[in-house]
Amino acid sequence: MQGPTGMDSSDAALVARVLHGEVNAYGALVSRYRDKYARYAVHMLGNREDAEEALQDAFTRAYRSLARCEDPERFGAWLFRILVNRCRTSGARRVRRGQTFVHDETALLNASEEHPAEQTMWREEIERALGELSADQREAFLLKYVEELGYDEMAEITGVGVSALKMRVMRACDRLRVLLREVHSA
Amino acid sequence: MPDWGRTTLELMVQELQHPVRLDESFDRRVMVRVRRLYAERRRRGIVGWLGAAVNITRRPAWAAALAAGVVAVVSAGIVRGGGHPGTLSTGETIPVQFVLVAPDARSVAVVGDFNNWGLGDTALVAVNHNGVWSVSATVRTGVHRYAFLVNGKQWVADPTAPRAAGDDFGQPSSALVVEGSSQ
Numbered sequence: 111m112q113g114p115t116g117m118d119s120s121d122a123a124l125v126a127r128v129l130h131g132e133v134n135a136y137g138a139l140v141s142r143y144r145d146k147y148a149r150y151a152v153h154m155l156g157n158r159e160d161a162e163e164a165l166q167d168a169f170t171r172a173y174r175s176l177a178r179c180e181d182p183e184r185f186g187a188w189l190f191r192i193l194v195n196r197c198r199t200s201g202a203r204r205v206r207r208g209q210t211f212v213h214d215e216t217a218l219l220n221a222s223e224e225h226p227a228e229q230t231m232w233r234e235e236i237e238r239a240l241g242e243l244s245a246d247q248r249e250a251f252l253l254k255y256v257e258e259l260g261y262d263e264m265a266e267i268t269g270v271g272v273s274a275l276k277m278r279v280m281r282a283c284d285r286l287r288v289l290l291r292e293v294h295s296a
Numbered sequence: 297m298p299d300w301g302r303t304t305l306e307l308m309v310q311e312l313q314h315p316v317r318l319d320e321s322f323d324r325r326v327m328v329r330v331r332r333l334y335a336e337r338r339r340r341g342i343v344g345w346l347g348a349a350v351n352i353t354r355r356p357a358w359a360a361a362l363a364a365g366v367v368a369v370v371s372a373g374i375v376r377g378g379g380h381p382g383t384l385s386t387g388e389t390i391p392v393q394f395v396l397v398a399p400d401a402r403s404v405a406v407v408g409d410f411n412n413w414g415l416g417d418t419a420l421v422a423v424n425h426n427g428v429w430s431v432s433a434t435v436r437t438g439v440h441r442y443a444f445l446v447n448g449k450q451w452v453a454d455p456t457a458p459r460a461a462g463d464d465f466g467q468p469s470s471a472l473v474v475e476g477s478s479q
Contacts (some may be wrong), residue, residue: 130399133334140323149316162322169326174333236308255305256312283305290304 125182128173140169143186147193153252154197156241164200168193191267194253198245239289243282250278251286389434390474394420394442396454399427401446408442408472410435419445441469 119138127135144165151161172179172189179188240248253264254275261272268275394406404422407414411433422429422444441460444452453459454470 130397133331134327136330137323137327140326144318144322145315148318149313152316153312158316161316162318165318166322166326166329170329170333173330232307233311236311239308240312252312255309286305286308290308 120183121185122182125176125179125185128176136173139185139189143169143189146186147190150190150252150257151193151197153237153240153256154245154248155200156237160200164196165193168196171196187263187267194249194267198249235290239286242289243285247278247282247285250275251282254279388437390437391432392435392472392474393430393432394422394444395428395430396422396444396446396452397428398444398446401427401429403447404429405445405448406431406433406442407445408435408440408469410440410442414445435472435474437474440472440474442472443469 121139121142124135124139128139147168148161148165151164152158155161155164168189171192172185179185181188240251243251249268250264250270253259253267254261259267261275264270264275265272270278396404398404401424404424405414405419406422407419411420420431420433422431442454444454446452451468453468457470457472460469460471
């Protein structure tokens, strides 16, 4: 992959440059994966503030452990695994604090600017329904349907067996159907 | 899966797949943390990881202790007005490993006062291990100056070692203290 300056801008090349002391090359990796992974963190944690903190922490941890990235060509997948773990920790901490799952205020604000009021309500319903799922089910559902990963990839990232993941996805779908139907019939 | 459920879930997924955009201030915040970590590594003399930065010297663990000694002895030398490099030798020789990470280099040699600055083919020629150049040599105890000679012409001081006071040949050089086993 060639960047605007003609330099190789593949993940592997950027990782190599960072490992050779060119710390600013890490900025290109941050820009590349920032938005892509923000979506997962926002939906998993339910608010932008926690999501940004988790994502920042994942990038920092990845930098600190960069020499342990065995396949720099797949830096993105390796970073995502760190983020998934970080979201688990953050989610567990939030549960201990007794905090409720809240929607992404910024996303809702944006939605209300671009879409009619029904769209905003629909978005709120979705976020609320997601928040009703257990963390395991939410994680499996988001990875499978929103991030569109295969079960093998999900197993690699989460460390959970394929059968268990399929079960979580199925239960998440069942639960979401019930929750959304309740909203519609209310 | 019933049609109603499938449609609802599909609509839900479609909504959730909308991109979430973070602004550039996020990048800045991350890079502030990263640069802080980088600076911390440099301060602790761990610049880089296994590979380290270009032109960075790495030594085995025992050499870290020597590096600490360099600072102490050279500083004391300045205060006392003594400790001139090459003057504290006691005759005992100690093995020292010189390592430079320079992936783009075609050759690396070590020159110093302990090998007459490479004159008469006495330079220590380093061996390349995937961009990590290393060579071992026995050096007499005492305070020494040295530098890396890259591609036969580029004079490079060791960034992780203290800079020697005064520049031999108008080129920067690094200070090295080799302490004997009884010191």
